[in-house]
Amino acid sequence: MEIQNFILGNSELFRIIYGLVIGLICMTIFLKTDKFFKLSFHEGIRYFRNAFFFYGLAFIVRYFLGVLLVPSVDYLIILILFEYFIVLAGFSLFYSLIWKRFHFSNSSVFNSKMIFFHIIALTIALLDAFFIIGNFMFYSQIIIFSCASIIAYKNYTKNKKQKFSKFYFIAMFLELFAWIFNLITVSIFEHNPLLLFNIGIINVIFFLLILCGVLKITKNGCKKT
Amino acid sequence: MAAKKRERLEVIRDIILTISRNRGIKPTRLLYASNLSPQMFKEYISELIEKKFITLEIDKKEKKFFTLTKKGQDFIQEYKVIENFIESFGL
Numbered sequence: 001m002e003i004q005n006f007i008l009g010n011s012e013l014f015r016i017i018y019g020l021v022i023g024l025i026c027m028t029i030f031l032k033t034d035k036f037f038k039l040s041f042h043e044g045i046r047y048f049r050n051a052f053f054f055y056g057l058a059f060i061v062r063y064f065l066g067v068l069l070v071p072s073v074d075y076l077i078i079l080i081l082f083e084y085f086i087v088l089a090g091f092s093l094f095y096s097l098i099w100k101r102f103h104f105s106n107s108s109v110f111n112s113k114m115i116f117f118h119i120i121a122l123t124i125a126l127l128d129a130f131f132i133i134g135n136f137m138f139y140s141q142i143i144i145f146s147c148a149s150i151i152a153y154k155n156y157t158k159n160k161k162q163k164f165s166k167f168y169f170i171a172m173f174l175e176l177f178a179w180i181f182n183l184i185t186v187s188i189f190e191h192n193p194l195l196l197f198n199i200g201i202i203n204v205i206f207f208l209l210i211l212c213g214v215l216k217i218t219k220n221g222c223k224k225t
Numbered sequence: 226m227a228a229k230k231r232e233r234l235e236v237i238r239d240i241i242l243t244i245s246r247n248r249g250i251k252p253t254r255l256l257y258a259s260n261l262s263p264q265m266f267k268e269y270i271s272e273l274i275e276k277k278f279i280t281l282e283i284d285k286k287e288k289k290f291f292t293l294t295k296k297g298q299d300f301i302q303e304y305k306v307i308e309n310f311i312e313s314f315g316l
Binding site: 033035036039040041042044045047048096097099151152155156159162163164165168213214217218 | 233313
């Protein structure tokens with residue numbers, strides 16, 4: 001009970017820390033994979049990095065800038081930006097798993113597929129802002145992470161020698177669970193702060209799992225060289 | 226039994242490894258070693274030169290040959306790690 005009161009009493013501080021921690025994890029993933037991308041120009045790595053770049057932006061905007069800048073900045077703008085970046089990140093992460101089936105040309109952040117993702121992400125963010133609910137974002141992310149979990153599981157069963165592929169599947173499934181849990185919390189439990197706090201923990205675990213994988217692989221690379 | 230089609234990264238690795246093992250390899254010899262069509266070979270080589278993995282030089286007898294840049298050497302060292310990363314995340 002004391003812990004609950006402590007959390008509820010310092011919710012703004014926790015939000016700032018949460019945003020900073022996840023922002024930092026995402027930026028670390030983005031920077032640690034920079035060398036891999038510059039050496040290989042692999043499209044899967046490109047979209048993987050894009051995903052964590054946008055995740056980092058989303059969490060810093062919502063939980064760090066959102067707390068510090070409100071009320072000088074309309075919170076609706078913060079929410080629209082958050083949803084836009086998060087949906088874009090989800091699409092990028094999903095596309096990093098399936099890009100081979102759809103790749104036709106050399107890409108950049110603003111190629112035809114990314115432009116499509118930008119349009120969908122913006123549409124979802126604006127729809128949620130217009131209807132003052134977050135459900136379009138939740139549904140889109142639940143669909144994306146359902147598909148991503150299936151693909152990650154298939155990759156794991158095809159390639160069991162790769163130890164991390166099992167954890168990547170677990171991470172995807174965990175994040176799917178977090179989005180479903182989040183939708184239920186918002187729709188049925190009226191944004192219960194303690195439930196939201198638990199969802200935040202699941203999110204942190206998701207990003208930490210990815211970061212551990214990236215650090216482990218890059219560290220092994222450094223050892224060999 | 227048909228040979229498995231190589232991924233783009235594997236083709237790049239094969240070309241760069243061939244150049245690293247043969248100092249100053251000539252274009253024709255590299256083409257045969259790469260096991261690519263002339264059209265595909267040209268595309269890959271253009272990309273590798275553009276991205277500064279290899280350079281095309283001319284010797285005193287005005288013969289062309291390919292050499293590896295520092296970036297190309299880094300690629301060889303990091304290839305296994307990159308491959309491991311791609312497989313781990315299913316990219």
